Amino acid sequence: MKKKRCINRIIIIGILAFFCNLAFTPLLQATYQLPPPQNIDMNLEQTIFRRMSIREFTNETITDEQLATILWNAAGFRQDENRTIAGINRMFASVIYVLKEDAAYTYNPVNHSLHLYKTGDWRDTVGYQYPGAPIVFGLCYNTTLANPNNAAAEIGEICQNIAFTVDALNLGTVVTGGLPPAIDRMGIPEDQTGLIIMPLGHPLHPYNFIYRPLWFSLLPKVKETQMNLTGALQQRTQRINFQGTITRQVLSQLIWSSYGFSYYLDKSEQDLNSIVRHRTVPSAHAYYPLEIYAVTASEIYKYQPNLLPMFTGYPADYLGLPIMTFLQKIKPGDNRAQLAAASSLTSISSAPLSIITVLNWNKTKNAGQQYLPFWYFEAGATTQNIMLEATVLGFHSNIALPTDNTVLLSLLKLNDGYTPLLIVPISK
Ligand SMILES: Cc1cc2nc3c(=O)[nH]c(=O)nc-3n(C[C@H](O)[C@H](O)[C@H](O)COP(=O)(O)O)c2cc1C
Incomplete structure (x- = not known):
């Protein structure tokens, strides 16, 4: 009898504990609406000058407003139903995971919300390289929508x-x-593949720059414009018809945005980053294996972003050297028709400028074919810079894909140690 009463008590306590748990555990919402994005109050060139990798964070949290701004800018939909990115072939294959303390979510750009994917704190499991970040982004893609290179x-x-x-x-x-x-390590659906992880937080070593343009070049200096990142993301336009001419100032500014060096010297003294003059894009292992070519109505040029770091044996600048930059003449004359015929967008034959990113396999230090998506990632970052800078300078742009590498390599006077990746035509 006593034993039966005891069992009954245990059952009742168990049931009560279950309901108490339900009542006091905050229920995770399946969909989490984000606030509207904030305006970025800084001109585009300054945001490019400030780009650098930060790997150490304080434990201060990220507000919903900050998260919402970052996610909308990343890949959101604008009022005109265009997106803040061009994608490749207008095919959008990316999936952004947002790992927070309570759960992992995916960003839904259609209604600017977070959708619950999996409960639990996955941040340090996935972001194990630099644990302790208040938010971790996981950049993945749907393998049924794009091949690995275009998705990257x-x-x-x-x-x-x-x-x-x-x-x-x-x-x-x-x-x-x-x-x-x-x-x-967290697990994602079978039709998705992961590519990039980005921890996000407040820098342990705050930003601290010195303005040191030190531009030694016949190319016009980069000028700061009035438009900020929000304006550039809102106003970026893709065209399939190309026209107009470009000035040397525009050529210099666009080619710099693709792969150039900052006007700022980084004095933040991070323990995990010793680069002093950062470049406009990140690069795996700081190899910077891309070469940038400019095809105009009168000449094909190769861009030399800065001659001086080459003497130190590194493509990144760990000293804060002057920027000795130039365009090397590769081939005279109007070669745009040949370029266009070897690309996915034949109308670029009338573009006043097309910028081509080419992978130099020698500079990848034998990383191998399996790392090719990481170099496409870098080419995609480069094209985004050009498209944003073109917007603030009053130009339209687009992305074309190489369709005949043999023709392109012969046009650029390159051998098969190179692979053309992406082409960005510019138009008035
Ligand atoms: C595709 C890609 C992969 C990268 N992978 C790592 C990584 O696994 N760990 C890391 O600490 N940095 C990584 N980086 C960052 C680079 O090391 C960094 O961009 C480079 O050293 C230049 O430094 P900066 O971005 O501060 O200018 C990666 C960058 C790219 C573009």
Whole structure:
């Protein structure tokens, strides 16, 4: 009898505990509406000057307003139903995971909300390289919508928008890659693949820059414009018809945005970043293996972003050297018809400027074919910069894909140690 009463008590306590637990555990919402994005109050060139990797964070949290601004800028829909990125072939394959303390969510750009994916704190499991960040982004893609290279280029566009927004908000982030993808530790649907993880937080070492343009070049200096990142994201336009001419100032500014060096010297003295003059895009291992070509109505040029770091043996600048930049003449004459015929967009034959990103395999230090998506990522980041800078200078742009590498390589006087990745035509 006593035993039966005891069992009954245990059952009642168990039932009560279950209901108490339900009552006091905050229920995770399946959909979490984000506030509207904030305006970025800094001109585009300054956000480009400030781009750098930050790997150490304080434990201060990220507000919903900050998160909402970063996510909308990353890949949101505008009022005109265009997006803040061009994608590749207008095919949008990316999926952004947002790992918070309570759960992992996916960003839904259609209604600017977070959708619950999996409960639990996955931040340090997935963001294990730099644990302790209050938010971790997982950049993945749907394998049924794009091939790995095109998807990686799209993710490069997104991450560049994230990096600029983050630096303008005085927050910090770093692009991290690696194989197998770190997001596999959390598990994602079978038709998705992970590519990049970005921890997000308040920098442990605050931003601290010195303005040192030190521009030694016949190319006109980069000028700061009036438009901010928000304006550029809102007003970016893609065209399939190309016309007009470009000035040397525009050529200089656009080519710099693709792969150039900052006017700022980084004095933040981070323990985990010793680069002093950062470049406009990140690069895996700081290899910077891309080469940038400009095709105009009268000449094909190769861009030399800065001669001086080459003497130190590194493509990144750990000293804060002057910027000795120039355009090397590769081939005279109007070669745009040949370029257009070897691309996915034949109308670029009338574009006053097309910028081509080419991978130099020698500079990848034998990383191998399996890392090709990471170089496409970098090309995508480069194209995003050009498209944003073109917008603030009053130009339209687009992305074309190479369709005949043999023709393109012969046009650029390159051998098969190079692979053309993306082409950005510009138009008035
Ligand atoms: C595709 C890609 C993968 C990267 N992977 C890592 C990584 O796994 N860990 C890391 O600390 N940094 C990583 N980085 C950041 C680079 O190391 C960094 O961009 C480079 O050193 C230049 O430094 P900066 O971005 O501060 O100018 C990666 C960058 C890219 C573009």
